[in-house]
Amino acid sequence: MQLMGLRAIAPGPFTSTKAPEHKVYPYMLRDLKITRSNQVWSSDITYIPVMGNFMYLCAIIDWYSRKVVAWSLSTTLDAEFCVSCLERAIARYGAPEIFNSDQGSQFTSEEFIKILEKNKIRISMDGRGRFLDNIIIERLWRSLKYELIYIQEFVSVPELRKGFMTWFESYNKERFHQALGYQTPDEIYELDKAA
Template sequence: YSVMVKRFKQPTTTVDYKQRPNLIKQLTSVNAWSMDITYLKLTDGQWGYLASVLDLTSHKILAHQISATMDTKLVVSTLQRALSQHAKPDYLHTDMGSQFTSFGFEQVLQQQGIAHSYSKLGHPYDNAKIESFHSLLKREMIYQFRFASLAHLILAVSNYLDWYNDERISVVHRKMQVA
């Protein structure tokens, strides 16, 4: 069940460079993934950071990883996990956060031959599908429980994602086919 909660003020980052291109905005059918990071608060006030890769066609989470630090290593290893288990996309769409514009992340995309598409600065709607997934995860699971440690959070998110990909998504698609 969805739960509405008070908004909290989360840490922010700044971007000190020009807008980069949104390559998938005008495309109607595209082999693309979307990637983002979200903040998850533990009961002791510490933060965990969840990086997720979403297939924009199947709406399934292809890979995820939680870390105590929000850095390039987190997004690179999450992307590499997705690439090791799935056929590479033509495009990867992200926001313009420092992790996604870092040399290390861009180098992985270049080596794989994946074009990098970016959301417009200040417009999270360009990356709405992955943002929507993170919001859903928080409403359906994160805000309903307390997590004393990063290990508990990692286990709970992994279990939720197994259910999300294998049961929730298939139930939604079956209902759409019946209608």
């Protein structure tokens, strides 16, 4: 396979390590009817292979409109890149009512939780190993990887960052979603905010 330039599509490094003494928050989205933008945001981290190493991508998505409200790229799995992603999202779009994530140490860090609490955002967390609890962002990762990462090799971090900028902009402004009545995330988000 290597001689032919092929590589297997396989799971990468484990990105969700629980902080040792973090508070466990309940999962609040089960049976919740999501009816408006900024009602629920969720976040997750995925790994991105680049130049024989990995980079880590954090994204925050609005569940109602499917709009990616912020994303951040890092060479490490520290909490800071998730914190800055959250701060940018809130500064640009205001605070959601509920924020859902897994129980990874980045999302259970003291600094991350303080920002949520300061903005009076209710905290929801997936059950351990329950990726379906955060299915909206898991679907985003699938689209991103199959439409960009698996088909294009990035040779530098600036090139990767530019690729993400283009892809996320297209996803928000041009991607029609069947679940949204064949409208784009931006259209749904803006219509809802104008109402």
